[in-house]
Amino acid sequence: MRTLIRIQLAATLALAASTTTWAECPLDHFIIGCNRDGIEGTADDRTLFVDCSHKYRDSGPTEYVNWFYPLNQSIFPSYSYRIGEPGFDTFQNTNTHTGRTHDPNRALDGAPDIDYSIVVECVAISPGLRAVHKEYPQFTLDAVGDCFNHSYIYSLRGGGHIHMSYQATDGETLHWMTFRLYDELDDPNSYEPSQPFTVVFNTAPLAGDLVVDGIVNIEDLVRMADSWLVADSARQNDYCERADANRDGVVNMLDFSLLASNWLTLGEECI
Numbered sequence: 601m602r603t604l605i606r607i608q609l610a611a612t613l614a615l616a617a618s619t620t621t622w623a624e625c626p627l628d629h630f631i632i633g634c635n636r637d638g639i640e641g642t643a644d645d646r647t648l649f650v651d652c653s654h655k656y657r658d659s660g661p662t663e664y665v666n667w668f669y670p671l672n673q674s675i676f677p678s679y680s681y682r683i684g685e686p687g688f689d690t691f692q693n694t695n696t697h698t699g700r701t702h703d704p705n706r707a708l709d710g711a712p713d714i715d716y717s718i719v720v721e722c723v724a725i726s727p728g729l730r731a732v733h734k735e736y737p738q739f740t741l742d743a744v745g746d747c748f749n750h751s752y753i754y755s756l757r758g759g760g761h762i763h764m765s766y767q768a769t770d771g772e773t774l775h776w777m778t779f780r781l782y783d784e785l786d787d788p789n790s791y792e793p794s795q796p797f798t799v800v801f802n803t804a805p806l807a808g809d810l811v812v813d814g815i816v817n818i819e820d821l822v823r824m825a826d827s828w829l830v831a832d833s834a835r836q837n838d839y840c841e842r843a844d845a846n847r848d849g850v851v852n853m854l855d856f857s858l859l860a861s862n863w864l865t866l867g868e869e870c871i
């Protein structure tokens with residue numbers, strides 16, 4: 601009987617160990633990488649990007665239903681509406697047991713904070729929103745220009761998987777935070793900055809509100825022109841950051857007509 605118990609205990613420990621090693625965080629994350637097309641020898645080999653496959657997945661059984669994160673009311677007196685995602689992680693080329701992050705073609709070369717130094721900068725934010733990193737080292741982003749060095753945290757903690765808490769003063773109106781990535785290293789091999797990418801809360805922006813601010817105007821039209829007739833629109837790039845407004849895989853006249861229909865219209869939630 602003792603032998604049987606030992607065998608069962610060993611099997612349980614082995615299962616626990618394998619689960620610990622291989623399990624992936626169930627929460628949503630932007631995944632930082634380079635070489636977005638995954639093909640070496642093309643123009644984006646040394647350009648940063650984030651994979652948006654889990655942007656708005658809203659972890660759990662919802663299966664990417666929403667195109668925004670709902671902020672949930674909490675017991676905290678200020679910034680009392682919040683949600684704990686999306687965080688940040690990186691593509692890597694060592695652990696083959698991760699379905700999300702293992703991608704040697706898109707992983708950054710070398711060691712974080714030595715061979716590259718990737719900064720995540722807030723370039724736009726709605727009033728009354730902030731992003732908080734509650735774990736060590738703690739920081740808060742609540743203004744344009746605020747940033748954190750992801751590579752430093754990766755090196756400091758031995759891992760680049762970080763969680764963020766997004767907190768706002770209300771749970772109804774459109775909130776947004778736009779980031780970009782850049783390599784802080786002053787080196788000829790430094791990575792080129794990413795395009796901006798935006799996460800929104802409480803409600804979806806108007807179709808065509810690509811530079812998210814609650815109104816569709818010339819800034820949004822210029823942004824759409826950058827993606828015009830691009831045919832690689834997909835969930836991984838949030839449908840060209842919503843330039844592909846009808847999410848059919850290409851940015852064309854159908855999307856322009858949706859943008860035009862909202863021209864100079866304020867989203868109801870922003871009035």
Ligand SMILES: [Ca+2]
Pocket residue numbers: 808809810811812813814815816817819820
């Ligand atoms: Ca806009």
Ligand SMILES: [Ca+2]
Pocket residue numbers: 844845846847848849850851852854855
């Ligand atoms: Ca389209």
